[in-house]
Amino acid sequence: MVKIAPSILSADFAILGDQVRAVEEVGADLLHIDVMDGHFVPNITIGPLVVRALRLVSNMVFDVHLMIENPDRYINEFAAAGADIITVHIETCSHLHRTLQMIKQTGKKAGLAFNPATPPGSLDYVLPLLDLILVMTVNPGFGGQKFIQQMLPKIKQISQFLKEQKPDVLLEVDGGINKETACGVVKAGANVLVAGSAVFGAADPSAAVRALRQASCCGMGY
Numbered sequence: 001m002v003k004i005a006p007s008i009l010s011a012d013f014a015i016l017g018d019q020v021r022a023v024e025e026v027g028a029d030l031l032h033i034d035v036m037d038g039h040f041v042p043n044i045t046i047g048p049l050v051v052r053a054l055r056l057v058s059n060m061v062f063d064v065h066l067m068i069e070n071p072d073r074y075i076n077e078f079a080a081a082g083a084d085i086i087t088v089h090i091e092t093c094s095h096l097h098r099t100l101q102m103i104k105q106t107g108k109k110a111g112l113a114f115n116p117a118t119p120p121g122s123l124d125y126v127l128p129l130l131d132l133i134l135v136m137t138v139n140p141g142f143g144g145q146k147f148i149q150q151m152l153p154k155i156k157q158i159s160q161f162l163k164e165q166k167p168d169v170l171l172e173v174d175g176g177i178n179k180e181t182a183c184g185v186v187k188a189g190a191n192v193l194v195a196g197s198a199v200f201g202a203a204d205p206s207a208a209v210r211a212l213r214q215a216s217c218c219g220m221g222y
């Protein structure tokens with residue numbers, strides 16, 4: 001079953017709690033929370049305070065995507081605030097193995113993200129520590145960008161690798177995911193679809209989650 005993860009980056013922050021409740025009620029599986037620092041990516045978004053506030057209004061799995069330099073400094077804070085999965089970017093970690101160990105020590109699930117231009121070579125060495133792999137299908141920093149088609153072979157390659165080595169690891173894609181691109185990424189092997197503007201940019205976010213789930217079925221041959 002493909003999981004749908006609405007990204008709050010495109011939500012209306014003035015009514016964030018209501019928007020989160022709406023996608024939870026319609027059955028979205030994870031809530032994707034984009035943390036940006038203005039250094040690793042050119043945008044600044046939210047911190048542990050917002051995660052803590054949302055934890056009070058939602059029981060969804062909180063999928064916290066750290067697009068920040070030196071993520072080690074904030075792992076414990078996000079874990080304490082209510083994150084369930086903490087994903088770091090390989091490009092930001094000088095000691096990736098240690099960083100992933102830190103996440104696991106908090107009792108949370110660990111994810112590893114790859115920018116579009118980053119090859120997935122290091123996976124072999126850190127796979128035992130991973131619960132999720134995130135393939136960025138746009139350059140991180142902003143919602144509403146166009147899906148990069150060249151990421152399809154990379155998704156396929158990682159999917160094949162996971163099938164052989166550790167099939168329970170989730171394979172998430174993020175960036176430009178909508179009704180048109182969902183089928184292709186699922187066919188390539190993705191099983192978690194992050195969608196920001198396709199959900200919260202829609203007039204009815206609940207209907208948009210349903211439409212995305214429907215579109216993802218085509219990739220599974222339904």
Ligand SMILES: O=C(CO)[C@@H](O)[C@H](O)COP(=O)(O)O
Pocket residue numbers: 007008009010032034065138139140141142143144145174175176177194195196197198
């Ligand atoms: O991490 C990011 C962007 O860096 C994403 O999670 C965006 O929120 C995806 O937005 P859409 O491409 O779906 O509009």
